[in-house]
Structures are given as C-alpha cells and as structure tokens.
Amino acid sequence: MTSFGIWGLIPPVLTITLAFITKDVMVSLFLGIFSGALIVAGGNPLVAIINLTDMVAGSLNDGWNIRIFLFCALLGGLVGMLSKTGSAHAFGRWAADKLHTQKTSLLMTWFCGLLIFIDDYFNSLAVGTVMRPITDKNKVSRAQLAYILDSTAAPVCILVPISSWVITVMSIVKGSEGFDALGVSEFSFFIRSVPYNLYALLTIIMVLVIILSGRNFGPMAKSIAYAQETGNLYNEKYGPAPGEIDIDGDVNADKAKPLDMLFPIIVLIVSAVILFPVTTYLSSIDGETITSVGAAAASMSLGDAFNNTDASMALFYAVIFTLVITYIYYTVRKLFTIKEASGAITDGIKSMVPALIILTMAWTIGTVIKNSPADGGLGLAAYLSDAVVGGGFPIALVPVIAFALSALISFSTGTSWGTFAIMIPIVMPIAVGLAQAKGLADAGLLNAAMISVSAVLGGSVFGDHASPISDTTILSSTGAGCPHLEHVATQMPYAITTAVCALVGFFVGGIFLNVLAAWIVTLACFAAAMVFLPKILNN
Template sequence: MTSFGIWGLIPPVLTITLAFITKDVMVSLFLGIFSGAIIVAGGNPLVAIINLTDMIAGSLNDGWNIRIFLFCALLGGLVGMLSKTGSAHAFGRWAAEKLHTQKSTLLMTWVCGLLIFIDDYFNSLAVGTVMRPITDKNKVSRAQLAYILDSTAAPVCILVPISSWVITVMSIVKGSEGFEVLGVSEFSFFMRSVPYNIYALLTVFMVLFIVLSGRNFGPMAGSIAYAKETGKLYNEAYGPAPGEVDIDGNENAAKARPLDMLFPIIVLIITAVTFFPVTTYLGAIDGETITSLGAAAASMSVGDAFNNTDASMALFYAVIFTLVISYIYYMVRKLFSIKSASEAIGDGIKSMVPALIILTMAWTIGTVIKSSPEDGGLGLASFLSDVVVGGGFPIALVPVIAFALSALIAFSTGTSWGTFAIMIPIVMPIAVGLAQAKGLADSSLLNAAMISVSAVLGGAVFGDHASPISDTTILSSTGAGCPHLEHVATQMPYAVTAAICTLVGFIFGGITLNVFVAWLATLICFAAAMVFLPRYYKK
C-alpha cells in the first residue's frame, strides 16, 4: 500500500478548519497530526499517542532540523541583545538630526525596515521605536508609519536567506516529496525562487513608490488629510493609540551609538556569506583525495560551493559566531552587564518559543503527510500527485490556486508559518508531478516548482501582512502608536491591491512558467492601479 487514499486529506483539512474556527494554529496543527496518527494506528488512540510522540521526537532527532531549531532560538537571543543595548534609540537620535521633511522621514523608515530583516517582530518594534519621534516631529500620520513597518516586516523577512522565516521555508521545502528530483539544494532553490516571490517584492516596491510619488488612496489618504487638517497624527474615532513602547530599557542607553545597532547585522551577514561555501568545503574533505580546506576549495567553483551548501550548518555557525562577537562587543562598549546580557539573551530565546513550537509541528505534519504507510505516514503527497496528474489538472492553475488558498488560510489564522507547514508539502509534489507528466525539461520543471512554492509564500505573507489578528499587524500598530483598527483599515486597500496584481501575475506566470511574463503582467496591473485608484478612491 502506497497511501491511505482520500483518508490522508483529513489531517490538513482538519488543521485548516480548526485554524479558521479557533484562530490557534498550534492546537490546530497538533490535532491535525493526531488525526493522522489515529488513521495510521487503525483507530487505536493509545497507539496513536505513542506514534505521535515518537514522530515529534523524531523530527528533532535530525541534524538539519535541530540546527534550524537552535538557529531560530539563538537568533531570538541576538534580537534580545539588540533590544537591551539602547542601540535603536542611538540610531534614532542620529537620524533625527538628518531628517527634516515628511518624504525623507518615510524613506528612512523604509530603509530601516530593509536593514532589520532578521526578525519581523523586532523589525516592527525597533523601527517603530526609532522612527516614531521623528515622524511625529515631521507631522507624518501614524497610519503611514504603521503601514511601512508592516510592509517591511514579513515581506522583507521572507526575501533574505539569513532569517528565521527563510530557514523555516528551506526546511519544509527540503522535506517535501518531489523536491529531490529538482537536482538543487534547498538554499539554491530559495535563492533562485526569490524573483518568483512576487507579492513580497511588489509590496516592498509599492511602499517606495508611494513614498516617492505621494499617490495615496482610500482610507490612508483620509488619515493623511485628517492629520494635515487637525494636527492630530491619528484618528481617535478608531480608538485609543497604543502606549509608548520602550524596547531598550537600559540605563546605559545614552552610551550607545548608531553603529551599535548595525554591528550585529553586519557580522551576521559576513559570517553567513562566509560559511555558505566553507561548509561545503568542509564536507568535501574525505581524508584521502581531499585532505585540507584549501584542497577542497580548489576542487570546486565558488558557485558550486554555494549551490551545494548545507544552509542549516552555515546559518547555525553564523549565528553562534555573531552572538559571541556581539556579546564581546557590547561588553567592551559597556552597554550591558553580564547579568543583563544573560537576561537579554534569555528573554530573546523565550520570545521565539511559539515559533519553535509551530516549526516542530510543521516538521511533524510534513512527515505524516509525506511518509508512506510503511514508514508511519499517510502517503498523502503521493496520492494527491497521482490523482491530480491522472485527472489531467492543468499545471497553469497551480500557482494561482496555491496563492489564493494560502492567502485565505493565513488571513483567517493570522500566521504564515502555519500556512507554510500545511501548503508547501501539498503543493510541491503536485507541481512536480504535473510538470513531469507533461514531460517538461529540467529547467521548466524547476520553474514550475519555484513559481508554485513562491505562490504559497506570497499568499501566506499577504495573510500575515493584512490580517487584523496577525501578530505582526498588531505589533506594527503598537510600534507606530497607531490605533489598531486605523492601521488595518488604511493598510487593507494597499495590501489587497498588491495581492490582486500578484494574482494576475501568477495567472500568466502559471501559463508560461516564465518569471518575466509573470512580472510584466503584475507591473501592468500595478501601473493601472496607481493611475486610477488615487484618482477615484480617495477615502
């Protein structure tokens, strides 16, 4: 038996349904996994519980997974250190001396959002804390600030390979059925699929375009006009604004300098870029024909080293080096004591616990969905691939359906990570199976997989970006000091505009499996929206 057939649909369908109802992704994922274990155990709940605990433990009994788990935890520790040093306020003080217009202030907010790419929570709060006094001084509407914070949080984190978001995606992609036939590493797959991540790229570009052009529309235009006419930077009709947020609570904050905020980020980038090829070289040393790091480097090109890297090892090494170097740097700078540094790291790791639980559940439900009955799974991926391929389903529709369904799930649940866990293991084998059935060449096969998975990423990020119950949306409101309902109401038309343009792009991209055609359709739609919406949709 290769699968449990249609019974295998129960875990993902139950997970999605419960997520809609309860808005609790962790519980929904757990119950989805348990339902799969019940099916595999033939309805015996005791055996199912034993199998479930074994599967969860097994997901962490893997070199790749445990390194990813620790990378995310230590990344939280690094964010905790950044939060404790007062470096964000120092950067804000420096920026305040340089920025004297609304446009320059908004542009700097966008740039800061691009720089703080390692964590979406820290992005929203740190950039908000840094820029809010400056935007207030220059009479910028809080709704504008909240929009930029939200649009450079999740959309940026999903584009940069040195973030907890992307390493999670790589992990889920790597474990999905069908990935092994693509002939690329998970790191290479991600880097080559970035251009297909239309929603995230378009959202980041849309912020820049609106800042430079001033072509605001809808409720956002109303909030800007309200701030200009009344002098009040937020509309009290939407409710009270969140209180001031101080993420730097440190008596030594006055000693901090702007470089103190950038230093750990620069170190993380440099060490990660260094370790991507180095881990490949280390793995090539066999003690016989290749006996040293130099010999390993000489045996392959740098491009091959990057393509074949173990991203989990490279990023794990990078975050450890960054944590140690940053710790020493901040101690030398006397920005915290040994006690406060330990507290900062501990608090940062604690903040990652919900994400780590979701990540573990994602690995486990992926195992249940992908594995064959002989290996304790349902074989759902194989079943769906066979059904879809055998039914003659058009591959052109996979990206647009994946985007729409992922957007619906993420918007309803407020989380993108849970959506990744549910959708990627389902979409990957379908896309690969359909491409193989059509006899597509290797390059087209890879394109089909990349555009389909990127559609899942885009839909999930849209849901996280736009949903009123998303943590990032709430934290963006908090960081900007903007009433939450005003932020949701003013941002929604912008997010929906980008989503519709992306949907059009995936329709044409799915037909052609060509990223240039997808982007051409997207940009034509976007240009039309930017011409007509500011003219006809003013409030």
C-alpha cells in the same frame, strides 16, 4: 499499499478547518497530526499518541532540523541582546539630525525596515521606536508609519536567507515529496525562487512608489489629510493609540552609538556569506583525494560551493559566531553588564518559543503527509500527485490556486508559518508531478516548483501582513503608536491591491512558467492601479 488514499486528506483539511474556527494554529496543527497518527494506528488512540510522540522526537533527531531549531532560538537571543543596549535609540537620534521632511523620514523608515530583516517582531517595534519621534516631528500620519512598518516586516523577512522565516521555509521544502527530483539544494532553490515571490517584492516596491509619488488613496489618504488639517497624527474615532513602547529596557541608551545597532547585523551577514561556501568545502574533505579546505576550494567553483551548501550548518555557525562576537563587543562597550546580557539573551530565546513549537509541528505534519504507510505516514503527497496528474489538472492553475488558498488560510489565522507547514508539503508534489507528466525537465521542472512554492509564500505573507489578528499587524500598530483599527483600515486597500496584482502575475506565470512574463503582467496591473485608484477612491 502506497497510501491511505482519500483518508490522507483528513489531517490537512481538519487543520485548516480548525484554524479558521479557533484561530489557534498550534492546536489546529497538533490535532491535524493526531488525526493522521490515528488513521495510521487503525483507530487506536493509545498507539496514535505513542506514534505521535515518536514522530515529534524523530523530527528533532534529524541533524538538519535540530540545527534549524537552535538557529531560530539563538537568533531570538541575538535580537534580545540587540534590543537591550539602547542602540536603536542611538540610531534614531543620529537620524533625527538629518531628516527634516516627511518624505525623507518615510524613506528612512523604509530603509530601516529593509535593514532589520532578521526578525519581524523586532523589525516592527525597533523601527517604530526609532522613527516615531522623527515622523511625529515631521507631521507624518501614524497610519502611514504603521503601513511602512508592516510592509517591511514579513515581506522583507521572507526574502532574505539569513532569517528564521526563510530557514523554516527551506526546512519544509527540503522535506517535501518531489523536492529530490529538482536536483538542487534547498538553499539554491530558495535563492532562485526569490524573483518569483511577487507579493513580497511588489509590497516593498509599492511602499517606495507611494512615498516618492505621494499617490495615496482610500482610507490612507483620508488619514493623511486628517493629520495635516487637524495636527492630530491619528484619528481618535478608531480608538486610543497604544502607549509608548521602550524596547531598550532599563539600560541607559546614552552610551550607545548608531554603529551599535548595525554591528550585529553586519557580522551576521558577513559570517553567513563566508560560511556558506566554507561549509561545503569542509563537508567535501574525504581524507583521500581532498585533504584540506584549500584542496576542496580548488576542486569546485565558488558558485557550486554556494549551490551545494548545507544552509543549516552555515547559518547555525554564523549565528553562534555573531552571538559571541556581539556579546564581547557590547560588554567591552559597557552597554550592559554580564547579568543584563544573560537576561536579554534568555528573554530573546523565550520570545521564539511559539515559533519553535510551530516549526516542530510543521516538520511532524510534513512527515505524516509525506511518508508512506510502511514508514508510518499517510502517503498523501504521492496520492495527491497521482490523482491530480491522472485527472489532467492544468499546471497553469497551480500557482494561482496555491496563492489564493494560502492567502485565505493565513488571513483567517493570522500566521504565515502555520500556512507554510500546511501548504508547501501539498503543493510541492503536485507541481513536480504535473510538470513531469507534461514532459518538463531541468529548468522547466524547477520553474514549475519555484513559482508554485513562491505562490504559497506570497499568499501566506499577505495574511501575515494584512490580517487584523496577525502578530506583526498588531505590533506594527504598537510600534507606530497608531490605533489598531486605523492601521487595519488604512492598510487593507494597499495590501489587497498588491495581492490582486500578484494573483494575476501568478496566473500568467503559471501559464508560461516564466518569471519575466509574471513580472510584466504584475507591474502592468500595478501601474494601472497606481494611476486609476487614487482618481477613483479619492473623489
């Protein structure tokens, strides 16, 4: 028996249904995993529980997975340390002396949002804390500030390979049925798929276009006009604004300098870029033909070293190195004591616990879905691939359906990570199976997988970006000091506009399996929207 057939649909369908009802992705994922284990156990709940615990333990017994787990935890520790030094406020003071107009302060907010890509929570709160006094001084509507914070949180984190978001995606992709047929590493797959992430990239572009052109529309235009006419930067009809958030704790920020905020980010980027090829060189040393790092470097091109890297090793080493160097740097700079530093790291790791739980369950449900019955799974991926391919389903529709369904799940649940865990193991084997049935190979097969998985990422990020119950949406309101309902109401038309443009792009991209065709249509729709929506909605 290669699969449990249609019974294998129960875990993902149950997970999605419960996520809609409960809005709790952790509980939904757990019950979805348990239902799969129950099917495999023949309905015996005791055996199912034993199998479930073995699967969870097995997911953390993998070298790749445990390094990813620790990377995410230590990244939280780095963010916790960074947030306690007062460096964000120091950067804000430096910026305040140079920004004297609404446009320049908004551009700086956008730039800072791109810069702080390592964590979406810290992005929203840190950039909001830094930029709110500056935008307030320049009479910028709080709703506009909140929109920029939210649009450079999740959309940026999903594009940069040195973030907990991307390392999670690479981990789920690596374990999905059909990935081995692509002939690339998970890191190479992600880097090549970045141009296909239409929603995330277009969201960042849209923010810049609106800042430069001033073509605001809908509720956002009304909030901006209200701020200009009354001098009140938020509309009290939406409720009170959140209180001030001090992300720097009790540490005296007067000692900090702007470089103190940039230092850990620079160290993390540089060390990761160096370690990506170095880890490939180290793993290729066999003690016979290749006996040193120099010999390994001479045996392959730099491009091959990057493409074949073990991203979990490179990023794990990079975050440890960054954590140690940053700890020493901040201690020497006397920005905190050893006790305060330890507390900051601990608090940062604690903040990552919910994400780590979702990550572990994502690996587990992926195992249940992918593995054959002989290996304790349901064989759902193989079943769906065979059923869809045998049914003659058009591959052109996979990306657009994947985007729409991922957007619906993520918007309803307020989380993208849970949506990644549910959708990627289902979409990957379908895209690969359909591409192979169509006779595609090499570039064509890879393009089909990249655009389909990118559609899942884009739809998932839309929900995390726009959903009123999303953590980043709430934290963006908090960071900007904007009433939550005003932020949701003003941002929604912008997010939907971007999503519709991306949806059309994924449809055309699915037909041609070409990123250029997808972008031509996406940008054409976006240009039309920016021309006509302000005229239609502002009258």
